Amino acid sequence: MDHFLYRDGALYAEDVPISEIAAAVGTPFYVYSTATLLRHFQLFDDALEGTDHLVCYAMKAASNQAILKTLAQAGAGMDVVSGGEYLRAKAAGVPGDKIVFSGVGKTADEIRTALSGGIRQFNVESEPEMEVINAIALELGLVAPITVRVNPDVDAKTHAKIATGKSENKFGIPIARASEVYAHAASLPGLEVIGIDVHIGSQLTELEPFELAYTKVAELTEKLRSEGHNIRRLDLGGGLGIPYTRSNDAPPLPVEYGALIKKTLGHLDCEIEIEPGRLIAGNAGLMVSKVIYVKSGEGRDFLILDGAMNDLIRPAMYEAHHDIVAVQEPAPGVEQQPYDIVGPVCETGDTFAKQRNMPPLEPGDLVAFRSAGAYGAVMASEYNTRPLIPEVLVHGDQFAVIRERPSFDEIINRDTIPTWL
């Protein structure tokens, strides 16, 4: 459920007409709904009620500080995957003891930044990384809390580019080697081993892969405890999928996911952490774009938009489907027609949808891409010297630009010319 609904024939974000935002900020732009962000956070928080837990929002999904602050004020921690994200979370007011640091290639500088600024834990992905964290902690006179990310060799049944829990993926340490790796960690005086971490992929639409992985984590918890490790925190990653279409089978609900966690891990008396990103932000955001041209081609018509693959790369990168709706609600019974919906970028990959049924549209009409809140703005680029598009946050009947569209001068002046030219 989201808060982007038609009212009197016009699409709204909460109590603000999308067309009003478009008039104020120009197109294309991203718009997020505060109520939807909070609702999705709350669904997870409620799903784990009765267990000691922290929902750490995976901020790589949508990392604008206004979004981080909205969620942090509701009680969320943050899952970061780079030094930049760590600093951004801190800038948004998130305390270090609510920030967990994930990622397969943390650099020494990033580790130093997080350790000196305060960190809830590092989710360590390899023994070489463990050695580096240990060395920096000793240098700073600190002890680094860590979990080790284990790779449970589970098929997440999702798109290959976002599956992370198979043994051939680059993530974590093989679960079969866990005893050895935990013994190594325990021998390093700059580290305090506090738990286990697992994250098997993104956009999972079934509970079964989670169940397989979490069952392995439960077994491992008991094994490591019997080997003398004080395992007291389990970080279960993110990955619960969202419905990208209205029609397809809906993925499991957070409450069902929470019940599974309690069933598989509840008896261990561990603190539970989860790291949802997509489910919190995905359906809380739209990308709004304008039709520039309607072009008749060989046997097909093209809707050419002012938004492009550099603004929303998911269709080009993951063959992702986004529902695309007219901002002006089509009259009941109006005949739809198929369009190829494309952007202006000079490659065929810049195609959002093929033969998509849409109401008749004309240049100047607005369309909205649904489910664009996660892995949308954060993956945008300035390819074709197209400015990063603005982000807007709606709160009831208010809206605010939370990232401005840069001017062409700002973009162009970022280049510097060597003296020999």
Ligand SMILES: *Cc1c(COP(=O)(O)O)cnc(C)c1O
């Ligand atoms: C990407 C990622 C997440 C979030 O995944 P979603 O599918 O957006 O919920 C959580 N944890 C880690 C370690 C990740 O890399």
